[in-house]
Amino acid sequence: xxxxxxxxxxxxxxxxxxxxxxxxxxxxxxxxxxxxxxxxxxxxxxxxxxxxxxxxxxxxxxxxxxxxxxxxxxxxxxxxxxxxxxxxxxxxxxxxxxxxxxxxxxxxxxxxxxxxxxxxxxxxxxxxxxxxxxxxxxxxxxxxxxxxxxxxxxxxxxxxxxxxxxxxxxxxxxxxxxxxxxxxxxxxxxxxxxxxxxxxxxxxxxxxxxxxxxxxxxxxxxxxxxxxxxxxxxxxxxxxxxxxxxxxxxxxxxxxxxxxxxxxxxxxxxxxxxxxxxxxxxxxxxxxxxxxxxxxxxxxxxxxxxxxxxxxxxxxxxxxxxxxxxxxxxxxxxxxxxxxxxxxxxxxxxxxxxxxxxxxxxxxxxxxxxxxxxxxxxxxxxxxxxxxxxxxxxxxxxxxxxxxxxxxxxxxxxxxxxxxxxxxxxxxxxxxxxxxxxxxxxxxxxxxxxxxxxxxxxxxxxxxxxxxxxxxxxxxxxxxxxxxxxxxxxxxxxxxxxxxxxxxxxxxxxxxxxxxxxxxxxxxxxxxxxxxxxxxxxxxxxxxxxxxxxxxxxxxxxxxxxxxxxxxxxxxxxxxxxxxxxxxxxxxxxxxxxxxxxxxxxxxxxx
Numbered sequence: 008x009x010x011x012x013x014x015x016x017x018x019x020x021x022x023x024x025x026x027x028x029x030x031x032x033x034x035x036x037x038x039x040x041x042x043x044x045x046x047x048x049x050x051x052x053x054x055x056x057x058x059x060x061x062x063x064x065x066x067x068x069x070x071x072x073x074x075x076x077x078x079x080x081x082x083x084x085x086x087x088x089x090x091x092x093x094x095x096x097x098x099x100x101x102x103x104x105x106x107x108x109x110x111x112x113x114x115x116x117x118x119x120x121x122x123x124x125x126x127x128x129x130x131x132x133x134x135x136x137x138x139x140x141x142x143x144x145x146x147x148x149x150x151x152x153x154x155x156x157x158x159x160x161x162x163x164x165x166x167x168x169x170x171x172x173x174x175x176x177x178x179x180x181x182x183x184x185x186x187x188x189x190x191x192x193x194x195x196x197x198x199x200x201x202x203x204x205x206x207x208x209x210x211x212x213x214x215x216x217x218x219x220x221x222x223x224x225x226x227x228x229x230x231x232x233x234x235x236x237x238x239x240x241x242x243x244x245x246x247x248x249x250x251x252x253x254x255x256x257x258x259x260x261x262x263x264x265x266x267x268x269x270x271x272x273x274x275x276x277x278x279x280x281x282x283x284x285x286x287x288x289x290x291x292x293x294x295x296x297x298x299x300x301x302x303x304x305x306x307x308x309x310x311x312x313x314x315x316x317x318x319x320x321x322x323x324x325x326x327x328x329x330x331x332x333x334x335x336x337x338x339x340x341x342x343x344x345x346x347x348x349x350x351x352x353x354x355x356x357x358x359x360x361x362x363x364x365x366x367x368x369x370x371x372x373x374x375x376x377x378x379x380x381x382x383x384x385x386x387x388x389x390x391x392x393x394x395x396x397x398x399x400x401x402x403x404x405x406x407x408x409x410x411x412x413x414x415x416x417x418x419x420x421x422x423x424x425x426x427x428x429x430x431x432x433x434x435x436x437x438x439x440x441x442x443x444x445x446x447x448x449x450x451x452x453x454x455x456x457x458x459x460x461x462x463x464x465x466x467x468x469x470x471x472x473x474x475x476x477x478x479x480x481x482x483x484x485x486x487x488x489x490x491x492x493x494x495x496x497x498x499x500x501x502x503x504x505x506x507x508x509x510x511x512x513x514x515x516x517x518x519x520x521x522x523x524x525x526x527x528x529x530x531x532x533x534x535x536x537x538x539x540x541x542x543x544x545x546x547x548x549x550x551x552x553x554x555x556x557x558x559x560x561x562x563x564x565x566x567x568x569x570x571x572x573x574x575x576x577x578x579x580x581x582x583x584x585x586x587x588x589x590x591x592x593x594x595x596x597x598x599x600x601x602x603x604x605x606x607x608x609x610x611x612x613x614x
Contacts, residue, residue, distance in 0.1 A: 029147055032115040032344055034199055038213055039345065040113035041077045041183055042227075043301075048081025048181060050222035056080050056178070057222075061210065062230035063195040064173075066126065068139075069186055073232070075194040076184045083131030083179030086161045093127065093138050093149055112345065114140065117185065118147055120199050124186040128164065133176045137164045141186070195232055208235045211242070211288040216307070218244050219330070220300040234287045242287065245269075245330070251282040253326075258370045263334030266367055267297075268375055271326050280326060292325055294318070294360050297332040298339065298348050304359045313485030316494040316501070317361065319368035321473065322382040324483065327375070331363045364496060383473070389539050390472045397469035397546050404554040467553055470500040472542055481505055489572040490579035491545040500549055502542050508579040512537035516589065523597050532596065536589045541579050548578035 042059065049057045058080045063073040084092065093114070117125055122142035129136055138161050139150040151158035165176065174180055187194040198205060206212075211234045214227075221227060227242040234240055246267070249255050253272040259265050271280035271292060283290035294311050295302040306314055315324035333339065339348040339358050347357045371379075470493060475481050481503045486492045490506045493499075503509075516533035523529050552569035555561040568574065 025147055026145075029115050029118050032112075032119070033346060034116060034119045035203070036112065036116040036344055036346065037120060037198065038210065039217055040116045042214065042218070044113050045077050045079035045081070045181075045183075046218075046221060046225055046227065049079040049225050051082055052080040052179070054224055057225045059225065059227045060230065061228070061233045063193075063232040064184070066184055066186070068124065068126070069190045072191050073193045073195050074184050074186060075198060075233070076182055078174070078180060078182040080178065080180050083181060084129040084136065085131050085134070086136040086163070088131075089127060089129050089136045089138050090149075090161045093140055113183075116344070118142065120188065121185050121194075122188050123190065123192075124150060126184040126186065127181070128168070128184075129179075129181040130168070130174065130176060131179055133165070134163065135165045135168045135176070137162050208288055210234065214242055215245070215288045216293060216295070216305045217302055218242075218300070219297045219302050219332075220244060220246065229287065236287060240287055245328075248282065248286070251284060251286065253281055254374065256372045256375075258372070260366050260370055263337070264363075264366075265332040266363075266370055267328075267330040267332065268372055269328035269330070270375060270378060271328065273326065292328045294329045295331070296348065296358060296360050296363070297330050298337065299335055301345075302330070303347050304357075306360060309483055309485065312483035313492075314361070316484070316492075316499060317364045317368075317496045319371050319376075319497060320379060321494070321497060321499055321501075322384075323379050327379075329360075329367050331360065331367065368496060384475075386471075387474075389535065390474065390542065393539065393542055393546055394469050394472055396543075397550050400547070400550050401467050401469055401553070404550070405557075468498060470498050470546070470549055472546060473499055473501050474504050474538065474542065475501055476504050478505055486572050490541065490576040492572045493549050493570045493575065495570070500546060502545055504538050504541065506541065506576070506579060508576075508582050509537050509541045512540050512582050512586070515586070516593065519590075520593060520597055529597075532593060536593065537582075540582050540585060540589055544578045544582055544585060545575045548575055 042061070045059045049059050052058070060076075060078045062076050062078070064076050065071050066074055114125075118140060121140075124139045124141040127138045127140070137152075139152065140148070141150045142148075143150065149160040151160060152162050154162050168174060169176060174182070185194040185198065186192075187198070188200045192200055195210075196205070196207070198209075211229065218227075221244060228239055229242055230239050231237055252269050254270045256268045257265050258268070269292070271282050271290060273279075274281045274283050274290070280290035280292065291307050292311060293302075294306040294314065296304050312324040315321070315327070318329060320327055320329070338351045340351050341347075342349055342357070349355050349357050475484065475486075478487075481487055484492055484501045484503075486501065486503045488506075489503060490508060491500060491502045494501070513533045516537060517529055520529050520533070549570060552566055552574070555566050555569060
C-alpha cells in the first residue's frame with residue numbers, strides 16, 4: 008500500500024501569479040519567442056513548404072493602422088487545441104522541461120506590450136479558429152468576442168478568412184498578430200509603445216544577431232516595411248552568407264567546440280564592410296557565443312572593438328567577427344527568459360564570450376594574424392626605447408611571470424622559470440624530495456662566473472606600447488577621456504595621445520621655450536616630448552602595478568584595479584612630476600639662453 012508523503016503546493020491567487028509571471032519577463036524578448044515558435048512549427052511542415060513570414064498588415068479590429076504579423080506553415084490547430092495553447096505554460100508536441108522551448112515564453116514576453124490584444128488564428132483541415140489574448144480590468148486572459156447571441160473565447164473565422172483571400176484554406180498554418188497597447192499603435196515600427204523606441208531596421212538587426220542557424224528546409228521571409236529595403240526578402244543567417252565576407256575559417260578546438268573567424272574587408276569607399284552588399288541589416292562586426300542555433304552575449308560596434316584586444320585582435324576589430332559555437336551537450340542551460348546561457352554547475356553564472364578569449368587567441372589562423380599585423384600602426388624609435396627602459400625596470404624589480412605546462416587535468420602554472428630546464432633536484436624530468444649531489448662531470452658545463460640568462464629567469468616582458476592619435480581608434484579601444492588601457496592577455500598598452508594631459512604638457516613646453524627662434528621646431532619637439540612623457544608615465548605605472556604581485560598584501564584584484572584605465576589616467580595626470588628630465592633634454596637642444604626668463608612658478612599651464 009502506497010502512503011502519500013506530501014501535499015503539493017497550490018496557488019491561492021491565480022490572477023496575481025499570472026500577472027507577475029507576465030510582467031517580470033523582459034518584453035524585448037518578444038520577437039525572439041514569436042519567431043522561434045513559428046520556426047519550430049514550420050520545421051514540422053511538409054518538405055518544400057516550411058515557411059515563416061513577417062509582415063505588416065491592417066486588421067478589422069484596429070482600423071487602418073499597421074500591425075506586425077508572424078505567419079507559419081506548421082501543423083494547424085483545432086479550436087480545442089488553440090484554446091489549450093493559450094493557457095500559460097501550455098504547448099502542443101513539446102516536452103515540458105526547463106530546457107525546452109515549451110510554449111510559455113511567447114505569451115509571457117508579448118502580453119505586456121500587447122494589452123489591447125494578440126490575435127491567434129490557426130487553420131486545420133480547412134477550418135480557421137481564432138483566439139485573442141489581452142488584458143481587461145487588470146487581468147490577463149482570453150478576450151470574449153460577441154458571436155450571434157453570446158460571447159465566446161474561441162471562434163470560427165473560416166468564412167472571414169475566405170473573404171480576405173490572404174491565405175489558403177487547403178493547407179495548415181498559424182498566424183499571430185500584435186495589436187499593441189493602442190488601436191492606433193503601429194506595432195511594426197513601434198512594438199513596445201515607445202518604451203523602448205526602435206529604429207527602422209530593428210527586426211532585421213535583432214534576427215541577424217540572434218538566429219545563427221535555421222532548421223533544415225525552413226525559409227524565413229520579411230515583407231516590405233519589416234526591413235529597410237524594398238519587396239519581400241528572404242532572411243539568411245550569418246553562416247548562410249559566407250560568400251558575402253572576405254574570408255572565413257572554422258576551427259575545431261576540442262570537446263565539440265568550434266571557433267568561426269570572419270574577415271569582412273572595407274566595402275568600396277564607404278564606411279561599411281563588404282558583407283553590406285545584399286544584406287538586410289548593417290555589416291557591423293560581432294563577437295558572440297553560439298548555443299543551439301542562437302547567439303548570446305553579442306558584442307558589436309565599439310563595445311566589441313574595446314574588448315577585441317583580449318582576444319588577440321588589437322587592430323581591425325571593425326572588420327573581424329568571432330563566434331564561439333558550443334556543442335548541444337555543453338554544460339550550460341538557458342536562463343529562464345533565454346536572455347543568456349548560464350553554467351549548470353558551481354555558481355551557475357552567466358557564460359560570456361570572454362570565457363573563450365584565450366582559446367580564440369590561441370587558434371587564430373595565420374592569415375588572420377597577418378591581417379591584424381598589417382593594420383597595426385608602425386612603432387617608432389621612441390616607443391622602442393621606452394619599452395627597453397621599462398624592461399630594464401622590470402628586470403630590476405624581478406617581476407616574474409607564470410609559464411604554462413601541460414598536466415593530466417589541464418594546464419598548470421609553473422613559478423619562477425620552472426618550465427625551462429630542470430633544477431638539480433629534478434632528474435630526467437622527475438622531481439625528487441632530496442637534493443642530488445653534483446657529479447664531477449657537471450663542472451664541465453658550469454664555467455666560472457656563469458650567470459642565468461634572462462630567458463631562464465622567466466621575467467615579465469615589458470608591454471608593447473601602442474600610441475593612438477585618432478579619436479575613432481581611441482573610442483574603439485574604450486578610452487575616450489582616459490589616458491590608456493592595458494590588455495594583459497596580449498601584453499599591450501594602448502596610450503591615448505589625445506588625452507587632456509598630453510595636450511596640457513605640450514602647451515606647457517611650447518610656452519616655456521616660446522622665445523626660441525624656430526617656433527615650428529619648438530612645436531614639433533614639444534609634441535614629441537609631451538607624448539613621450541605621457542607614455543612614460545602610464546608605462547611606469549603598469550610596471551609598478553605588476554611589481555605589486557610580489558607583495559603578499561596585494562591581491563590579484565588589487566593589481567587589476569591598479570591597471571585599470573582610471574588608475575593609468577591618474578598616473579598620466581601627474582606628468583609635472585617627471586617634466587624635469589624633459590627640461591634638461593630640451594635645454595641641451597635649444598640652449599639655456601633661449602629659455603623663457605620667467606620663474607617656473609609663474610608659468611601658465613594649460614589644463
